[in-house]
Amino acid sequence: MGPSNRSSWHGFILRGFSEHPKLEVTLSGVVAIFYLITLVGNTAIILASLLDSRLHTPMYFFLRNLSFLDLCFTTSIVPQMLVNLWGPDKTISYEGCVVQLYVYMWLGSVECLLLAVMSYDRFTAICKPLHYSVTMRPPICLGMVAVVWGGSLANAVVLCTLTLRLPRCGNNLLDHFLCELPAMVKIACVDTTTVEMSVFALGIVIVLTPLTLILISYGHIARAVLRMRSKTGQRKAMNTCGSHLTVVSIFYGTIIYMYLQPGHSVSKDQGKFLTLFYTIITPSLNPLIYTLRNKDMKNALKKLLTAAYHGPKERKRSWES
Template sequence: MGTSNGSSRTDFILLGFSDRPQLEHIISVIVFIFYIITLVGNTTIILVSYLDTQLHTPMYFFLSNLSFVDLCYTTSIIPQMLVNLWGPKKSITYGGCVLQFFFALDLGATECLLLAVMAYDRYAAVCQPLHYTVIMHPELCQKMVLIAWLGGLGSALILCSLTLKLPRCGHREVDNFFCEMPALIRMACVYSKVIEVVVFALGVVFLLVPLSLILISYGVITQAVMRIKSAARWRKILHTCGSHLTVVSLFYGTIIYMYMKPHTSASQDEGKFLTLFYTIVTPSLNPLIYTLRNKDVKSAMKRILWIKINVQRSHELNRKIRV
């Protein structure tokens, strides 16, 4: 079915790593393992934060949203990627490509804003501890999360509508393992100054501004930490802030490094592996970073498991009594 701009709404070909067939099976196994870790880890974070009342705090409310974003993000990419890696066909339908493209933009932008919101939460907790509950009241937390989700949605709608209108002149090959914006723009047979300006403007809003706010927050936090005399509180702050800062470094570091590199033929293959890292590896590391470095989450998991064990013992005891 043709369109007025010369594009054809047929299946697209996801080239992925087809130029390295010997690596495809290895990559598929690695991706599958990381996907399982992502599903289990992020689902655990969401359930523990919901079930344990002691974790009904702004920090874990934001963390639950971050885990949900990571779940949706990886699920929009990995199943189709595994099908293409395991099978002879490397195709994706036009509708599937549009959905991948939209969700990647939407959820990626939402995560950028969420990480900035979490940095503000850590600033309020460390620098304004006596007023923390007043500053980070539930209504404000819900509004900030809503703004993050709506901001990601708005940016995705703008970029999707502009990119999909570009004429492709029959080009069907996407030089990546999923329908990502740079690869789709490279398919176009015309140059669009409008998209370049919009991408730059949204990059400033969703990448540079949040990252600047995060760095400012941690600059102020560092000054506050240096004045703390209590060793126990100092260590607790470092653990909670360190987890968030590690996630920020992994997420922003790979994206900035990738998009700051010149788009040469040599850097394109490197770009695929960097994309693989921040779309597949980073979402699986987030729950591990937060659970392994956070005593509150580990304690909550123990309490939930202990309650479950006691409930099971109680049911068994009741059955014995009835018998």
């Protein structure tokens, strides 16, 4: 760490929405509500899919991973954000900012890749059902998830390390509500072209490559569904894939609009609200999207609620039925 960055050891100031004090009060309430929904919804999905043996399939294994990811993703952001929104103190320690930057980049990359793996699972189940049990064996599913988390960590380490090495000449005012990579790059006092090109190149790999694979998978899925003679089979396939496709559309739509546009096409406040949407709102919507159109998950959640309401004996009887 060079001399020009020493002032950053004292921490950073997160400007966030401080220019709009009344908006901060409203946002703190909204963020707290959606965070609570995220915690309850995703925890319920994890417990229900673990306790119901009928949901011990690759699809729900990946869904548990997504729910766990959403819990970690929001928890890495929301507590610090609420502290900054509730009071006049808008600071975050240097160490806290570094941890948030690495975790935020890591988990964001994981979600991009995990959604692609989930689309491959649906492609195999619908287009190659006879090979599904072999192709999606538990060791293979574990391997896929390990590659997703490991590859995303490598991406985060490279990008965040490059960013943190940029000299800031004492600048510690971040025009955002979290320690996000573009906001960190903006306060550098040197030419950042190399870092920006690296971010863009890895963004193509982490964002557009999985999205392309998802679109190819769903192209094959759509063709297979249209060939089905059974209307029930068509409906079941559409319900299962529709949930995942909705999550993909919301997540990737926001990410692409935010990061893969010309430099100044998104205003500062608009960028903050878009970040707020895909980091706070989307994780709270995922449990709702996956349960509304999924009969098996609805039944598992009903059992979970029944087991929680009644005593241990009723709980045991509920999961055995």
